[in-house]
Amino acid sequence: MxxxxxxxxxxxxxxxxxxxxxxxxxxxxxxxxQFAEEVTILDEDPPPDGGFAAWLQVVGSYSLYFNTWGTINMFGVFQTYYENELLGHMSPSAISWIGSLQSFLLLAVGVISGPLYDAGHLRLLLCSGWFLVPFGLMMISVCTQYWQVMLAQAVCVGVGAGALYIPSVAIIPQYFSRRKALAMGIVTSGSSFGGVIYALMFQSLLPRVGFGWATRIMGFTSFATISISVLVLRRRTPAVGIRSLLDTQAFKERPYVVYCFGISLSYIAFFVPIFYLQNYALSHGLQGQTVALYLVAILNAGSVVGRLSPSLIANKIGPVQTLLISVTLAGVTAFAWINTDTGAGNIAFSVFFGFFTGGIVALPAVVLTSFTPDLSRLGTRLGMSSMLNGVASLVGTPIAGAILNSTGNYLWIQLFAGFLFLATSAFLVALRFVITGRKLVAKA
Known part of the structure; x- marks a missing residue:
């Protein structure tokens, strides 16, 4: 009370x-x-921008990112195992559909979970994800066929992660204003840390207890850590009721339209190196070396720092311009991947790509918040954007896999990722001028 x-x-x-x-x-x-068992604040006071309750929300949201994007960011480890062991008879493109469908559902479910969150059903969303994500991970342990893995890992884990994703993003602006970018940076670093922990867990447990128990232990870990979020997350602002699944007014606002197209292009490219990094390294400089199996963990370790650093400068130069820098450098790094053919080069690429793409996960929600005057609609608008991003992530890695199958050369998927990042940069430049006008020097 x-x-x-x-x-x-x-x-x-x-x-x-x-x-x-x-x-x-x-x-x-x-x-x-009073909606859906949520305790809300009935006044119009600004966010406290700190305090025990506010930082508890950061802890809870961090835990959600750990188990949503964290499980997707380590899919490259599963991709390698499936190609070489469990699903060795399938093509890389077919296997990548598992991870891409999982990421699609994480984002696409947002079109439903966003309005539900705005309506005050935070507890329903948390409990749904609390059950589905651990259950899906544990079900992977008994899978022997492609369709079984698709149902357990792509559908079950993906839908559960989608129920958790929007709350983890939308609740932070209710508690932070000036420190919002920093708080979001800390929260989103949970996905990188989750990618590190889950990737290391899988690789270390696999030879000791086998594939089945490795995935079961991941499921138990997920259940325990999501429990933290269920205990501490609370809405601060009043719920508004479910108005509709879509905020059609948003598509009449130029900043929102430009934002959606730009971010969706980055999601087409984002997972390509993550999914194919380890297999590329096994044939380009790290043949037969165990370190190749830890490159996804190394990439995610670099991304931990990469998600905090942009958040520290976003308040000074603006979130749009900070994201522009991150995306542009990610594109440059993707082009540098073309000439990577040594062990040290693969490790360096993993670190730098993880670092520069950190902002792609940490800042989009902050950017959207910066030009969304009515935060009561934030969950719905995040959900709409997530749907587009989900479609983008769904097609990105299968397209890359098809390119690889037809050419037999990683060069074309490296160019594919690099040019898409630069196209995202062009949209962010346009977004900056849409927001600020024709000023050459302005904070956005």
Whole structure:
């Protein structure tokens, strides 16, 4: 129960009713502000920008990123294992559909979870993901065929992660304003740390306990860490009710349209190096060397720093311009991948690509928040953008796999990723001028 004072207004929420400043009962007001077991604040005070409750939300959201994007960021480890062991009879492109469908569902489910979050159903979303993600990981342990892996890893884990993704992003702006970029950087670094931990866990457990128990232990870890989020995450602002799954007004706003197209292009390219990095290294400088199997973990370790660093400078030069720098350098690094044919080169590429792509995960939500005046619609707009990003991630790696199958050469998928990152940069330049006008020097 919470009491908040704002000017002459005093509202105390009780289980048996709302008591206002003159002591009278007002059950009608309570029905308008209390949704889905969520405790909300009834005033218009700005975000506290810190404090114990606010940083608890960072911890809870960090845990969600650890288990959503964290499980997807380590799919390259599964890609290598499936190609060489469990699904060795399948093509790399067919196997990559598992990871791409998983990432698609994580993002696409946002078109439903966003409005549900705005309507106050945070607890429903958390509990759904709390069950589906660990259950899917454990079911992988008994899979022997392609369609079984698709159902367990792509569908079950993907839908569960999608239920958790929007809450992990949308709740932070309710508690932070000036420190919002920093808080989001910390939260999104959870996905990189999750990618490191889960990749190392899988590679170290696989020869000791086998594939089945390796994935079961990952499932138990996921259940325990998502439990933290279920315990600590709480909405701060009032729920608004489900208005619709789409905010059609957003598509009439030029900044939102430019933003959506630009970010979706980056998602087509983002997973290509993550999925194909290890297999490329095994034939280009790290033949037969165990370190090649840890490149995904190394990439995610670099991304931990890469998600915090842009967040530290975003307040100074603006989130749009910070994201522009990150995406451009990621594109340059993707082109540098073309000439990588030594062990040291593959390790260096993993570190730098992880570092520069950190901003691609950490900053888009901050960018969207910067030009979204009505935060009560943020969950819905994030969900709409996530749907487009989901389609992009769905087609990206299978296209790369098809290119690889037809050419037998990694050069073309490296160019594919590099040019898409540069195209994203062009959209971000356009977004900056749409927001600020024709000023050459402006913060955006």
């Amino acid at each position: 919470m009491a908040e004072s704002h000017g002459g207004h005093l509202g105390i929420m009780r289980e048996n009713g709302n008591v206002d400043s003159d002591g009278s009962s007002n059950r009608d007001d309570e029905k308008q502000v």
